[in-house]
Amino acid sequence: xxxxxxxxxxxxxxxxxxxxHASNLMRALKIENENIDFRCWGGDKMxxxxxxxxxxxKDLAFMxxxxxxxxLKTILKNIRFCKEDIEFxxxxxxxxxxxxxxxxxIAEWAHSKGIKVIYYISPQVWAWKKSRVHKIKKFVDQMYVxxxxxxxxxxxxxYDVAYLGHPxxxxxxxxxxxxxxxxxxxxxxxxxxxxxxxxLPGSRKQEVSVKLPIMLxxxxxxxxxxxxxxxxxxxxxxxxxxxxxxxxxxIFGQTYDLLSNSxxxxxxxxxxxxxxxxxxxxxxxxxxxxxxSYQIAKRLIKIKYIxxxxxxxxxxVVKELIQIECTSSNxxxxxxxxxxxxxxxxxxxxxxxxMEKILGKGGASKKVAQSLLKTILG
Numbered sequence: 001x002x003x004x005x006x007x008x009x010x011x012x013x014x015x016x017x018x019x020x021h022a023s024n025l026m027r028a029l030k031i032e033n034e035n036i037d038f039r040c041w042g043g044d045k046m047x048x049x050x051x052x053x054x055x056x057x058k059d060l061a062f063m064x065x066x067x068x069x070x071x072l073k074t075i076l077k078n079i080r081f082c083k084e085d086i087e088f089x090x091x092x093x094x095x096x097x098x099x100x101x102x103x104x105x106i107a108e109w110a111h112s113k114g115i116k117v118i119y120y121i122s123p124q125v126w127a128w129k130k131s132r133v134h135k136i137k138k139f140v141d142q143m144y145v146x147x148x149x150x151x152x153x154x155x156x157x158x159y160d161v162a163y164l165g166h167p168x169x170x171x172x173x174x175x176x177x178x179x180x181x182x183x184x185x186x187x188x189x190x191x192x193x194x195x196x197x198x199x200l201p202g203s204r205k206q207e208v209s210v211k212l213p214i215m216l217x218x219x220x221x222x223x224x225x226x227x228x229x230x231x232x233x234x235x236x237x238x239x240x241x242x243x244x245x246x247x248x249x250x251i252f253g254q255t256y257d258l259l260s261n262s263x264x265x266x267x268x269x270x271x272x273x274x275x276x277x278x279x280x281x282x283x284x285x286x287x288x289x290x291x292x293s294y295q296i297a298k299r300l301i302k303i304k305y306i307x308x309x310x311x312x313x314x315x316x317v318v319k320e321l322i323q324i325e326c327t328s329s330n331x332x333x334x335x336x337x338x339x340x341x342x343x344x345x346x347x348x349x350x351x352x353x354x355m356e357k358i359l360g361k362g363g364a365s366k367k368v369a370q371s372l373l374k375t376i377l378g
Contacts, residue, residue, distance in 0.1 A: 014099035019043035058234035165364035218331035
C-alpha cells in the first residue's frame with residue numbers, strides 16, 4: 001500500500017466504550033499505514049494512539065430524553081463546532097463510532113460536503129428508530145457492525161453491512177497477555193485476601209448517582225466479600241466520596257484486573273455486560289433511569305433484552321433488573337445464586353462460552369482497518 005501521502009482521518013467517539021473501540025481501530029490502522037494523522041472527539045485511549053483530541057467524551061455524555069433536552073443548547077453548539085472543525089481539517093474520511101444522536105447528524109452534513117463517511121459500530125436501530133436505517137443507507141458509505149444479528153437486520157432493508165467480528169474479543173485477548181496475578185492485584189491495591197464482588201455502576205454521573213446507592217444497599221449482607229467499585233475514567237474520585245461507605249473501595253483504570261479477580265459482578269447495562277461475560281465472571285445486570293425517560297423509552301424501544309449478552313444469545317442468560325425491578329433486595333437475591341455454590345453459576349459460565357463461539361474469531365480491529373483503508377482509497 002502506498003503510504004507516501006499523509007492520510008487524514010477525523011474520528012468521533014462520544015463515550016468510554018467508543019474510546020476503547022476507536023483506539024484499537026486506530027492502532028490497527030497505524031499498523032497498516034503508519035502515515036496517518038488522526039483528529040478526534042474521544043478520550044485518553046484514542047490520545048494514546050496519537051489522536052489529537054478536540055473534545056473529550058466526558059464533556060459529551062448526556063443520557064436519557066430529559067437529560068438531552070436540558071442540555072440541548074450545549075449539544076447544538078457542539079454540532080456547530082464539529083462541522084467547522086471538520087471543514088478546517090479537510091479529512092480524507094470521517095470515521096463515526098456509535099454515538100448516534102450526534103454522529104448521524106454529522107454524517108448527513110459530511111455527505112452533503114462530499115466527505116467519505118465510515119460508520120464503525122452501528123447505532124442500535126434494531127432496538128428503536130428503525131427509520132434511521134434510511135438515513136444510514138443514504139449518508140454512510142460503509143457500515144461496520146459488531147453484533148452478528150445486525151448484518152441480517154440491515155439486509156431486510158437491502159443494505160449490505162460488514163460484520164468482521166467483535167473488537168472486545170481482541171481487547172480481552174490483549175489484556176490476557178499482560179494480566180497480573182491475583183496476589184499482585186491485591187498487593188497493588190492494598191486489598192485483603194478474601195473474595196471480591198465487583199461493582200460497575202456505569203460511566204455517567206446521572207446513572208452512577210441513581211444506581212450505585214441501590215447496589216451498595218444490596219451488598220450490605222455480603223460480609224465475607226470485599227466490595228470494590230470500578231471507577232469510571234470520566235468521573236473524579238471526589239464524585240464517589242459522597243456515595244460510598246467505609247467498607248467499599250474504589251479502583252480506577254483496572255477494570256479488567258478487578259473483574260478477573262472477582263467471584264461475581266453487579267453491572268450497569270452497556271458494553272460492560274459483554275466485557276464481564278467474556279472474562280468469565282457471573283453477573284447481575286441493572287438499569288434504572290429517570291421515570292420520564294424510562295416511560296418514553298419503554299414505548300419506543302422494541303427489544304426483548306437490554307444486555308448485550310442476552311441480545312447475542314437471544315435468550316435470558318443474565319438476569320436483567322430494570323427500573324422498578326432494580327431494587328436492593330432483587331440484586332441481593334440474584335447475586336447469591338451466582339456466587340460459588342450458587343444454583344445459576346455453572347450454567348451461566350457455560351452460556352458465556354457458547355456466546356463467545358457465536359461472536360466468532362478475533363482480529364476484528366485488523367480486519368476493519370484493512371477494509372476501511374480499501375474503502376477510503378477506492
